Amino acid sequence: MEHFTLRGGTVVDGTGEPAQRADVTVADGRISAVGDVPRSSGGTDVDVSGLVVSPGFVDIHTHFDAQVFWDPDLTPSSWHGVTTVVQGNCGFGIAPTRPKDRELVMETLELVEGMRVDTLRSGIDWCFETFPQYLDVVRALPKRINLGAFVPHSMVRLYVMGADAAFSRTATDAELADIRHITREAMDAGAVGISTSQAPSHQGPQGRPVPSRFADVREVAALVETLAEVGRGIIEITYGPLMEIEEVAQLSKQHGVPITWGAVLPGLFGPPGSAMDMLERGTSVGGQLWPQTSTRFITTQMSLENPYQWSRVPAFAEVLGRGADAMAAAYADPSWRERALAQMESIADQTDFLDGDIDGYFRRTSVEETGCHFDLRGVRLADVAAARGGHPLEVMLDLALEDGLATRFRNLPRTDKAEITELVTDPRTVLGAHDAGAHVDMLCDSCYPSYTLRYWVREEQAMTLEQAVWRMSGQPAALWGLADRGTIEEGKAADLVAFDPETVGETHPERAWDFPADGDRLIARSQGIEHIWVNGTPTRQNGTDLEGAAPGMVIDSR
Numbered sequence: 001m002e003h004f005t006l007r008g009g010t011v012v013d014g015t016g017e018p019a020q021r022a023d024v025t026v027a028d029g030r031i032s033a034v035g036d037v038p039r040s041s042g043g044t045d046v047d048v049s050g051l052v053v054s055p056g057f058v059d060i061h062t063h064f065d066a067q068v069f070w071d072p073d074l075t076p077s078s079w080h081g082v083t084t085v086v087q088g089n090c091g092f093g094i095a096p097t098r099p100k101d102r103e104l105v106m107e108t109l110e111l112v113e114g115m116r117v118d119t120l121r122s123g124i125d126w127c128f129e130t131f132p133q134y135l136d137v138v139r140a141l142p143k144r145i146n147l148g149a150f151v152p153h154s155m156v157r158l159y160v161m162g163a164d165a166a167f168s169r170t171a172t173d174a175e176l177a178d179i180r181h182i183t184r185e186a187m188d189a190g191a192v193g194i195s196t197s198q199a200p201s202h203q204g205p206q207g208r209p210v211p212s213r214f215a216d217v218r219e220v221a222a223l224v225e226t227l228a229e230v231g232r233g234i235i236e237i238t239y240g241p242l243m244e245i246e247e248v249a250q251l252s253k254q255h256g257v258p259i260t261w262g263a264v265l266p267g268l269f270g271p272p273g274s275a276m277d278m279l280e281r282g283t284s285v286g287g288q289l290w291p292q293t294s295t296r297f298i299t300t301q302m303s304l305e306n307p308y309q310w311s312r313v314p315a316f317a318e319v320l321g322r323g324a325d326a327m328a329a330a331y332a333d334p335s336w337r338e339r340a341l342a343q344m345e346s347i348a349d350q351t352d353f354l355d356g357d358i359d360g361y362f363r364r365t366s367v368e369e370t371g372c373h374f375d376l377r378g379v380r381l382a383d384v385a386a387a388r389g390g391h392p393l394e395v396m397l398d399l400a401l402e403d404g405l406a407t408r409f410r411n412l413p414r415t416d417k418a419e420i421t422e423l424v425t426d427p428r429t430v431l432g433a434h435d436a437g438a439h440v441d442m443l444c445d446s447c448y449p450s451y452t453l454r455y456w457v458r459e460e461q462a463m464t465l466e467q468a469v470w471r472m473s474g475q476p477a478a479l480w481g482l483a484d485r486g487t488i489e490e491g492k493a494a495d496l497v498a499f500d501p502e503t504v505g506e507t508h509p510e511r512a513w514d515f516p517a518d519g520d521r522l523i524a525r526s527q528g529i530e531h532i533w534v535n536g537t538p539t540r541q542n543g544t545d546l547e548g549a550a551p552g553m554v555i556d557s558r
């Protein structure tokens, strides 16, 4: 194994402690010395003068469950200094899955996580059925970075109950016992925790809620109890009508199990201050509750071929997943439009994206990518509607129809910068909800490490470099039980990044067609991330990724 010393850099060690000039020696994949390392100590030298040396970043909220099959580099995350990802969030993944449910799982992933069915069909090697088998397959796949996996509740439920029951009702006592058993087996096989979702936006085929949304409190508590029995791991529970954040905190307190809440995001739960209020309510209960917040102003680029945000409106839910022709026919049908408009008005108050302010939604939504409306790029739908006449929803439908549904509408959430700043800098939150590997057609927040270092640290100076690095490495690693990662300390695994604090940043998102079956996605690259090491092996040198580097491992909290 390699033996080398990084010399001349400024070490920000991931604990939040002040930066210091220090050398870092790596031997046999581990950090063997930090400080003034004499030149006589052997090995080679790597000059990192002028650069900050930090732990590799740990992204605890990703959806690489399928992508790991065709993208060993786990991009774009690995481009941004991320050296460990945790996948299987929000209750979704691809294991355990019985062969007869594969199509249903892929259709659900398309709707819920924005992955294309054709890409999934040609990209996944379905050579597994159980979660332990899946994890063994992923262990054997080449990986540029480390990967930890959650057991996804919706998949466990579908596996135990079958499609009809999983998508329609609560579990019987016998089914609940099986859900516990399968979850326990997955933890024993090396999962880092469990994930479940109650989010109203998680709608499967034909507008049916995803399986985890049919769970009752008893079933969610059973998942928490399973972790308590195992004695390690964290569970992700999303917001939703089943439980308030206080009740979730109470569960954590009662069972002594850490819970990460997805998520506290301004603009999603009501007027300014609501997300901060949710954080206060949850953390005041006690327990180990870790609400996630995004560093990014979550901006989506949605097409009406997968009108994710609009799935709460029944008329849209009806056509979800029916294919472009059926959708276009509905969008053109005056009676369908009439229903959609009426339903939008009546449920505007209950949907997180409209949030009771339909006009505001269309003022924050503009034409972004288009095959024909070039003069409308960047123009707000409210303004297009004013010029053309008609309701902005009808104008959105018309624009999409004229463009074969290809037009992408860019939606800025109803955010409040002051509140985001508070949440991003509040140590009671964790940085998450960036959804790498999901919604790849409409957003790219996986670039958040380079973005955070550029925007929040260098430009806004809302947090110090030390705080930002801790928030992206030491803090998540500790909370997720990844004891070997996240800080620069002797004896720890050598996951390291060397970046230039003056130039680090992300590039503007661009569309790439590099997924199986010509699948497209938005990607953002990094600048200023000069060197990366994973488990002591270099994966990037002088800003260029080393081809074929695959030192990543499946890791867990044991």
Ligand SMILES: [Zn+2]
Binding pocket: 061, 063, 089, 090, 435, 438
């Ligand atoms: Zn997610």
